[in-house]
Amino acid sequence: MDELYRGPVYARKNPDYHEGDSNWKFNHILKMITKNNLRPTTIADVGCGAGLILNKLHEHYCGQITSVGYEISPDAYSLCSKYIDENLDYRLESIFDDDQGIYSVVLLIDVLEHVEDTFGFLRQLTKKGERFILHVPLEMNCQLVFRDRPIIESWERYGHIHQYSKSTLFKLLSDCSYTIDDYFYTAVGNEIPNRSWRQRALEYPRRFAFKFNEDLCVRVLGGYSVMVLASPFNENKNIEHNNLET
Numbered sequence: 001m002d003e004l005y006r007g008p009v010y011a012r013k014n015p016d017y018h019e020g021d022s023n024w025k026f027n028h029i030l031k032m033i034t035k036n037n038l039r040p041t042t043i044a045d046v047g048c049g050a051g052l053i054l055n056k057l058h059e060h061y062c063g064q065i066t067s068v069g070y071e072i073s074p075d076a077y078s079l080c081s082k083y084i085d086e087n088l089d090y091r092l093e094s095i096f097d098d099d100q101g102i103y104s105v106v107l108l109i110d111v112l113e114h115v116e117d118t119f120g121f122l123r124q125l126t127k128k129g130e131r132f133i134l135h136v137p138l139e140m141n142c143q144l145v146f147r148d149r150p151i152i153e154s155w156e157r158y159g160h161i162h163q164y165s166k167s168t169l170f171k172l173l174s175d176c177s178y179t180i181d182d183y184f185y186t187a188v189g190n191e192i193p194n195r196s197w198r199q200r201a202l203e204y205p206r207r208f209a210f211k212f213n214e215d216l217c218v219r220v221l222g223g224y225s226v227m228v229l230a231s232p233f234n235e236n237k238n239i240e241h242n243n244l245e246t
Contacts, residue, residue: 004159005114011075013157018110019079020193022052025109025135028186028227029053030060032133033105036182036229040104044129045069046095047111051080054107058088068103070095095128102127108134110225112169113160122176126232132178134228137188139163141222143202165219166226173230182229185214189223199223 004010011017033040045054048069058067069090071077077092084090091098095106106129113136115121125132140163144150154160164172170180189199190206202223209217210224218224 005073005076008075010073010159015075017049017073017076017079019050019052022050022056024192026053026056028135029057029107029109029133032182032184032227032229038105038131040065040131042066042103043068043105043107044095044100044103045107045109046125047071047108047114048080048090049076051076051083051090053109054080054090055083055088058083058085063087065104068098068100070098096124103129104131105129106132108132110135110137112136113139113162113164114158116161118162118172119176122173122178126177130231131181132228132230134173134230135186135225136164136169136228137225138165138169138185138218138222140165140168141218142220143222166215169226169228173228177233178230179233180228180230184227185210185218185224186227187223188225 032038043054043057043065045051045067048054048071051069051071054067054069058065063086065087067088069080071080071090071092072094074092077090080090106125108125112118112122112134137160139151139154139160144163151160151163154163166183173180187206187210190203202221206217206221206223209221
């Protein structure tokens with residue numbers, strides 16, 4: 001799968017590396033940071049793409065924290081490297097090739113579904129951060145499974161080789177020694193720019209169903225991702241994974 005990103009294939013299909021969604025994602029990341037009273041001194045963005053999310057965080061903190069974006073795609077790096085500034089760096093390498101140390105917060109924004117060995121990746125990543133913010137599309141839902149073809153299209157165009165529900169994602173994180181500290185759904189199908197006509201048609205049914213029962217709406221109608229705050233497992237933390245999964 002690395003060759004999909006290191007070569008020209010992904011860039012041909014997604015030349016802007018989803019830069020148009022960056023403001024929307026930044027606002028949700030900031031919501032998670034604020035909600036949990038996080039005060040990072042260092043931030044890493046793994047698979048930073050066009051780099052705008054990390055640049056906006058850099059601006060939000062007035063350049064006072066050290067921020068590093070990691071990207072293995074030369075095409076994406078050509079986009080994000082233009083933001084390099086004091087205390088803001090972008091590197092054409094894996095975070096595992098860097099001896100920077102442990103970051104206060106590590107971002108994995110729409111990355112996990114692309115990673116071939118998710119178990120090995122996540123277990124190794126525990127050594128790189130104190131807290132982790134993940135954003136993951138929930139493509140294992142009734143609507144997409146019934147239609148079938150969109151899952152293959154997502155694989156072919158975006159490299160989504162894994163599909164998750166909230167429960168399977170949380171199980172994966174738990175098995176890889178992460179504790180789920182907080183989470184909330186994000187309404188990708190309702191809010192991102194350049195939505196398809198199908199997404200627009202389902203907007204109001206989703207809004208109504210989400211108010212009635214969030215989990216049921218996400219599992220049946222789809223159109224949602226989940227933003228997760230996690231940390232490496234610590235048996236002394238008084239956090240119950242099962243309560244979060246309810």
